[in-house]
Amino acid sequence: MDIPSGSPTKKRISESTIHRLSRYFRTLSLLEKENFETVSSKELAKREKLTPAQVRKDLSFFGSFGTRGLGYPVAELKAKVSRILGIDRIWRVALIGVGNIGSAMVSYKEFIKQGFHIVKLFDNDQRKIGSNHKGIIVSDIKNLRTELQDDRIEMVIVAVPATVAQYIVDVVVKAEVKAILNFAPINLKVPPGVHVRNENMAMELEYLSFAMVNHHSPKGIGKA
Amino acid sequence: MDIPSGSPTKKRISESTIHRLSRYFRTLSLLEKENFETVSSKELAKREKLTPAQVRKDLSFFGSFGTRGLGYPVAELKAKVSRILGIDRIWRVALIGVGNIGSAMVSYKEFIKQGFHIVKLFDNDQRKIGSNHKGIIVSDIKNLRTELQDDRIEMVIVAVPATVAQYIVDVVVKAEVKAILNFAPINLKVPPGVHVRNENMAMELEYLSFAMVNHHSPKGIGKA
DNA sequence: TGTTAATTGTGAAGCATTTCACATGAGTAT
DNA sequence: ATACTCATGTGAAATGCTTCACAATTAACA
Numbered sequence: 072m073d074i075p076s077g078s079p080t081k082k083r084i085s086e087s088t089i090h091r092l093s094r095y096f097r098t099l100s101l102l103e104k105e106n107f108e109t110v111s112s113k114e115l116a117k118r119e120k121l122t123p124a125q126v127r128k129d130l131s132f133f134g135s136f137g138t139r140g141l142g143y144p145v146a147e148l149k150a151k152v153s154r155i156l157g158i159d160r161i162w163r164v165a166l167i168g169v170g171n172i173g174s175a176m177v178s179y180k181e182f183i184k185q186g187f188h189i190v191k192l193f194d195n196d197q198r199k200i201g202s203n204h205k206g207i208i209v210s211d212i213k214n215l216r217t218e219l220q221d222d223r224i225e226m227v228i229v230a231v232p233a234t235v236a237q238y239i240v241d242v243v244v245k246a247e248v249k250a251i252l253n254f255a256p257i258n259l260k261v262p263p264g265v266h267v268r269n270e271n272m273a274m275e276l277e278y279l280s281f282a283m284v285n286h287h288s289p290k291g292i293g294k295a
Numbered sequence: 296m297d298i299p300s301g302s303p304t305k306k307r308i309s310e311s312t313i314h315r316l317s318r319y320f321r322t323l324s325l326l327e328k329e330n331f332e333t334v335s336s337k338e339l340a341k342r343e344k345l346t347p348a349q350v351r352k353d354l355s356f357f358g359s360f361g362t363r364g365l366g367y368p369v370a371e372l373k374a375k376v377s378r379i380l381g382i383d384r385i386w387r388v389a390l391i392g393v394g395n396i397g398s399a400m401v402s403y404k405e406f407i408k409q410g411f412h413i414v415k416l417f418d419n420d421q422r423k424i425g426s427n428h429k430g431i432i433v434s435d436i437k438n439l440r441t442e443l444q445d446d447r448i449e450m451v452i453v454a455v456p457a458t459v460a461q462y463i464v465d466v467v468v469k470a471e472v473k474a475i476l477n478f479a480p481i482n483l484k485v486p487p488g489v490h491v492r493n494e495n496m497a498m499e500l501e502y503l504s505f506a507m508v509n510h511h512s513p514k515g516i517g518k519a
Numbered sequence: 520t521g522t523t524a525a526t527t528g529t530g531a532a533g534c535a536t537t538t539c540a541c542a543t544g545a546g547t548a549t
Numbered sequence: 550a551t552a553c554t555c556a557t558g559t560g561a562a563a564t565g566c567t568t569c570a571c572a573a574t575t576a577a578c579a
Contacts, residue, residue, distance in 0.1 A: 307535095309535075309536070311536075312536090346537075346539095348537075348538055348539070348540095349536095349537065349538075352536090352538085362544085362545065362546085363543070363545050363546090364544070364545045364546055364547095365545070365546070
């Protein structure tokens with residue numbers, strides 16, 4: 072339906088392409104608010120600091136969504152991209168660990184905007200269990216496995232200390248959750264078929280640090 | 296001492312290599328705690344789910360740190376990597392926007408561990424200005440430019456609403472700060488020579504979403 | 520209705536990154 | 550000493566990603 076039919080060989084789509092699709096989605100939402108009817112690959116590229124060819128190639132992996140001479144219909148393309156990313160629906164998400172980062176994530180607007188609904192919170196701290204965060208009552212982590220299953224949770228966000236993250240994830244895996252966003256700074260072990268993405272804010276600061284000490288100009292050719 | 300001298304052609308180092316160096320650094324810290332004297336590219340690769348060749352190639356861009364037949368000396372390699380990344384020193388960081396994410400970042404352990412010291416906080420909310428977060432008094436954002444300069448801030452973390460992020464960043468740029476970690480979901484415009492990295496947690500959830508709807512798991516999660 | 524201008528979609532070329540494969544050097548044991 | 554083993558460092562091959570360049574297609578307008 073969305074992918075050109077008669078293509079039996081599912082090409083591997085690169086991680087970079089998917090990340091760019093996320094960015095296109097965000098920009099398309101903005102363009103929609105700005106009342107653009109259509110947008111060219113040129114304009115989209117300009118806003119994302121990419122080449123027009125890159126934009127067209129990314130989209131072409133999934134179909135032909137534009138009109139030659141005109142560009143892409145904004146609303147329609149946005150719908151297609153959200154379909155491709157799988158965010159044309161609601162995902163039921165649980166957050167494990169209501170500490171500093173966890174609390175921030177409960178209120179993180181970008182999640183809700185894109186269909187990620189945090190519907191359960193877990194913690195092991197008696198002072199937090201039973202308390203209310205943005206309308207959600209914190210559950211005891213003792214019941215993690217059963218509650219994840221009973222509530223048909225599809226994704227979890229792990230925001231617990233590194234020391235217990237693997238233990239928690241083992242339980243999450245037993246509850247047959249197949250997608251994990253991990254904030255703990257460790258390499259989690261999961262069986263095949265379970266997807267893990269790591270979020271580590273220090274890595275981006277480290278990149279900045281590297282860039283600064285090497286005097287790389289962001290655009291350009293190395294050394295000043 | 297660090298980079299092979301007499302190499303006039305500074306090869307461009309890829310973003311992936313830098314990110315992997317961050318990961319090596321973290322793993323080397325762990326290995327050090329586990330009392331490993333040396334580590335082979337094979338072992339490092341296993342822990343990071345990479346190939347040994349990848350590890351060796353990454354390191355080889357910066358010098359020869361290993362001993363044939365033996366591997367790499369853990370403590371020494373860790374020191375070299377931290378030198379390469381520029382985290383063998385303290386960076387003076389300011390955090391702008393003490394909201395949900397901002398507050399979480401003040402307490403984020405990975406920053407301190409790697410030399411990123413948040414020494415200033417800014418907000419525009421009168422109720423927050425003057426309050427104390429982990430020993431730091433929140434400053435009025437009105438004084439942003441002068442205080443950034445007076446306190447010799449080298450990096451800023453922008454955790455303000457998207458609507459005001461560009462305005463804030465313009466001030467930050469005027470204060471001659473050259474490195475920005477941006478949590479606002481917009482594409483910031485900065486002049487050449489200013490480094491920006493974006494952090495958007497929703498993007499990783501979107502990647503998970505994509506992975507789930509495309510790549511069915513081996514055991515088959517019943518989705519049609 | 521024909522001509523012009525715009526912009527897509529896409530093979531192919533051009534780069535960049537990863538992996539291979541092996542010579543090389545270091546340590547160890549006899 | 551010599552032989553043997555291990556694991557690095559690195560050109561070269563393989564793979565993957567981005568950009569180019571242009572035919573194809575559409576809208577606008579005379």
